[in-house]
Amino acid sequence: MHELSIAMSIVDLAQEEADRRGGVQIKAVHLRLGLLSGVVKDALLSSYEMACEDTPLQGSRLVVEEVPVLIFCRQCDAQRPVHSTQMFCCSECGTPTGEVVQGKELLVVGLEVED
């Protein structure tokens, strides 16, 4: 359960960005969360609320966009969705591959702010 420390990093990072832009008030933080990031969405959402307490972000929302896993399939010579995280093969042709090209993201991509 490392979601609380991740949530605290998100709060710090968002506040730093807000400060750099002249102290805007953050209403929501938008996050891209890869299914292979090792972070669980629900645990992160409840941790986020805790992490925001007694900070300028108290009352803000965390908006999580889950990012599916894409692999590079040599057979198809293209990026394809993975069959499942229990079965790393191309969802189109079934070729096994460990070449992950997307799905490990843990990225803050946007802030909803008020001036």
Added chain:
Amino acid sequence: MSPKTRMIEVRQNVLKQNDVVARALRERFHEAGVFVVSLVSSPGAGKTALLEKTLTLLRQQFRVAALVGDLATENDAARLARSQAPVKQIITGTVCHLEAAMVQSALEGWNLDELDFLFIENVGNLVCPSSYDLGEDLRLVLMSVTEGEDKPLKYPTIFNSADVALIAKIDLAAAVEFNAVVANRNIQAVRPEMTVLDVSAKSGEGVEKFLDFLRSRRNAARAVAASQRAKAFAAPD
């Protein structure tokens, strides 16, 4: 007048701080010529037993050292110290994984130039360590035969983040009716083409092969580093 909400686009990796420290560690390790191997597994899979054996045997030929992470106690460091190799315990308190900064501070005062191999034993946990790069060259994930064949399917993220899988306590395989075919199939399902090695720290089975594997991976890393240095020398800019 109601305040207006607007959207600011940013693009910041939440684990940026860890990644920056991990990258700096990796550079330091490469400059010093030390090959760094981390171990992850569930609690009780046998990381410490295997590491004690590994340190004891590799020490005859190489300069080896280890860092070991736990929430509490110095028990593992005491066990590893029996190998006579330099060992340091990292006590994480309530933190369920090692982070690059913990490794960095544990290494203060160590001269990495005097090492050939550094082992980092993570906290026993198959979830949280997957997100944190420690600057290692090689990440080993252990599963012991007593844990069941489906560990890779239950924890695909950590298996996917590792380079090599070790099936530990292989001497107990028959007693617990461990199905090696199913276990291997599950590992390959979550990490196609992953190297899998069987080991038993107790009986010694597979240990020599494991050590050979470590030696060859270290040699390969050194060859890459040497050719990069040669290229840099030939074309300084």
